[in-house]
Amino acid sequence: MTDDRIYTLYKAIRGIADHLVDRLAELEPRSLLTRLARIWANRLGTLTPEQLDHSPGDGWTFRQLAFRLTEPMYYADAVGDPS
Template sequence: MHTSENTNPALAVAAAAEHCLEIAATWLAWDGRPIVTDGENVWTPAKAARRIQDHLIDHLAEVEALLAGDVPDPSPWQGRAVTLDSDWARFTESDLSEARARWPRLARSYVNRYATASGEWDVPRTPNWTLREIAEHVSEITWYAEQVGRLRFGDSAEIR
C-alpha cells in the first residue's frame, strides 16, 4: 500500500494489524491440521500469529535504530520456512485476546514514532530502506494471516 506524501505511512501498518485481527478471529475453528501453501510452506494459526508479531517487533527495532543513527541489528527471528514445535499449539480465545492486546499497540507505536519523525520518512538510509519503505513492507503482514486464511468450524484442511 503506497501512501500519499503527507500521510503518515505507518497508518498502513495499523490498518494491516486490524485486518490480521479480523482474520485471526476465525482461527478458533482450526482443526489442528496443517495448511500448506505454495506446496512447501506449512502454516498453523500460531505460526502466523508468531510471524505477524515478530515482523512488527523486528522492523520497529529497525526504525528506532535508523532514527538513532545506529546500525540495525540483523534479525534473529526464525523465518516462515521454520515451523516451531510451539506453532502446533491450538489457537485459543486467550491467544486471540493476546493478539488483540499486542498487535494494535505495536502498530500504534509505529504511528506515533512516524509522527515524531515526519520530516524523515523519505530520507535515504542506504543500505536500508527509507522509513516509508519499511512501513509499506510491514503493512504486508496481512500475507501471514492470509496463509491460514479465514476458517469456519467444520472446514477441513486444504492445500492452497
Template sequence: MTPIDTGPVVDKRSPASVVTSMVDYVLELAESWPRWDGQPIEVAVEGEPMRIYTPHKAVRRIGDHLLDHFAEMEARLAGRPTEPDAWHGSMVTTPADLAQFTVADFDEASSRLRRLALMWEIRLGSLDNDLLDQRVGTTWSLRQVAFHVAESRFYADSVGTLHGTSGGIC
C-alpha cells in the same frame, strides 16, 4: 553486478495508517481463528519450499516483523547500527505454533498487535516527510520499511478466515 534493492512501492497513504490498517485487517481475520481445526495449512511461496502456517504462527510472525523493523527504525534514528536479522522466519514452525488457538489467545494477540501498531503510529507520526523518505546508501527509507511491514498481512492471509468447526479457509 548485484541489482539495487529499490524496496517496496509506497503511495500517498500515511505510513502509520498503513501499519495500523494492516493490524486491523489481521485482527479481523484472526477473530475467526478460534475455529481452527488444528490442521497446519501448507502455503506455496514462489521459489521456496512449502511453508506451514497456523493461527499462532501467523500472530508470531506478524509480531516479530513489527518488532524487528521497529528496532531497526529506532536504531537508525538514534544513529546506531541495527541488530543483524537472525530470525528464522517462516521456515521454522515451533511446537507452540501448533497449539489450539483460543478466544483468550485472540484477546492476547489483539492486545499485543494493537500495542505494537500504536508504537509505530506514534513513532512514524513524529517524523517529517524528509526523514521518512531519507535513504542512506542502499537502505530503504523508513516510509518503505513501514509499507514493507504492512506486507505482514501475508501471514494472516495464509490462515484466512475460518468458518465452522472444520477450519475450512474461505
C-alpha cells in the same frame, strides 16, 4: 459434585487456570498487534517527509519500512476466513 464427577480443589483450580491461559493466548496476540500498530503510528507521525525518506544507515528508509508493513497480509490470507 458436577455431572456425577467429584473434583478436588486442585483439579478445579488447574481447570480454571488452564481456561485462563487459553483465553490469554487468544487475547494477547490481538492486543499486541493493536499496541504495536499504535507505536508505529505514533512514531511515524513524528517524522517529517524528509525524515521518512531518509535511512540512518544502509537499510531502507522509514517510508519503505512503513510500506513493508502491509506485506504480512500474506499470513492472514494463508489462514483464510476464520469463521
